[in-house]
Amino acid sequence: GAGKGLLATVAIARGAEILRDRPLLVMPHVVGGAIERGTQFIVDTLEAHNPQIFALHSCDLDARAQGRDLRGILGTNSISIGALPGHNADHGAVFEQISRINHSCSPNAHFRWNADGFWGEIRALRPIAKGEQVTISYQPVYQPYRVRQAALKEQYEFRCAFMACSRPACERQNSDKSRQTLTTITKNTDREVALAMWLAGTDLPEDLILTMGLQFAKMMDDEMLDEVQERVAIAHSLVTAYCALKEADKEKMWAERAAEYTMAATGSDGGWADVAKAPEMTRYTYWGTARASAANGDGA
Numbered sequence: 001g002a003g004k005g006l007l008a009t010v011a012i013a014r015g016a017e018i019l020r021d022r023p024l025l026v027m028p029h030v031v032g033g034a035i036e037r038g039t040q041f042i043v044d045t046l047e048a049h050n051p052q053i054f055a056l057h058s059c060d061l062d063a064r065a066q067g068r069d070l071r072g073i074l075g076t077n078s079i080s081i082g083a084l085p086g087h088n089a090d091h092g093a094v095f096e097q098i099s100r101i102n103h104s105c106s107p108n109a110h111f112r113w114n115a116d117g118f119w120g121e122i123r124a125l126r127p128i129a130k131g132e133q134v135t136i137s138y139q140p141v142y143q144p145y146r147v148r149q150a151a152l153k154e155q156y157e158f159r160c161a162f163m164a165c166s167r168p169a170c171e172r173q174n175s176d177k178s179r180q181t182l183t184t185i186t187k188n189t190d191r192e193v194a195l196a197m198w199l200a201g202t203d204l205p206e207d208l209i210l211t212m213g214l215q216f217a218k219m220m221d222d223e224m225l226d227e228v229q230e231r232v233a234i235a236h237s238l239v240t241a242y243c244a245l246k247e248a249d250k251e252k253m254w255a256e257r258a259a260e261y262t263m264a265a266t267g268s269d270g271g272w273a274d275v276a277k278a279p280e281m282t283r284y285t286y287w288g289t290a291r292a293s294a295a296n297g298d299g300a
């Protein structure tokens with residue numbers, strides 16, 4: 001019932017590049033919204049150079065019945081890639097393969113626009129098993145269940161039926177609360193202040209930073225969410241805490257996790273691999289500055 005999609009033919013590691021696809025069409029969103037004025041010219045040009053675009057699905061049922069529904073195809077399949085050199089407007093790109101990847105409110109993959117290479121990339125947010133469907137999110141995943149479903153229905157004419165959205169109502173209510181809480185991870189300055197105070201040896205619970213970080217990580221695991229900014233923020237605090245406690249094995253695990261998520265987001269490990277290898281040589285991890293008696297925590 002979901003049309004075509006993408007299945008993994010091999011096991012895929014977190015952060016790995018799954019697919020690279022050059023766009024069939026790139027245009028500012030403001031042009032896409034007024035495409036009727038140049039439809040025939042654009043259709044003729046695409047039919048001559050990129051006819052594959054007309055094989056993509058359109059969610060506009062009325063327009064689709066009338067023939068080549070270019071506007072519906074763009075609205076259904078376009079992925080935002082931001083501004084381009086010389087043009088500050090937000091642009092959308094339509095891809096022959098990436099645009100066929102199905103949605104999940106707990107996706108296992110992430111779209112990344114490579115401006116230098118002028119192509120789109122799909123990278124794994126978590127380990128993907130052979131035979132598993134690769135999914136991305138078409139919308140912000142931290143919105144409440146009803147908001148997500150209504151938005152998907154309005155724009156794409158479907159409702160998400162993946163695991164996170166197929167739970168009983170009571171579990172979905174708890175899920176909404178967890179997702180709301182998780183939106184604070186990268187924005188919460190109190191967490192950063194607490195980390196600085198803990199590192200300074202102030203009178204805070206010994207296991208405060210570890211408890212906070214591991215609790216957030218478990219919430220994301222329970223929600224099957226792997227948003228890269230939030231995951232890196234969690235890993236950063238845990239790496240800092242474990243370095244301060246000289247717990248090298250656990251520091252290495254979380255630094256490697258941060259490297260994988262950063263790879264998924266940027267195509268680079270962001271220096272986290274070096275932190276994992278030699279944390280005591282990396283000045284911003286505060287190696288050995290906290291009380292060695294702090295309570296241990298387990299990572300996942």
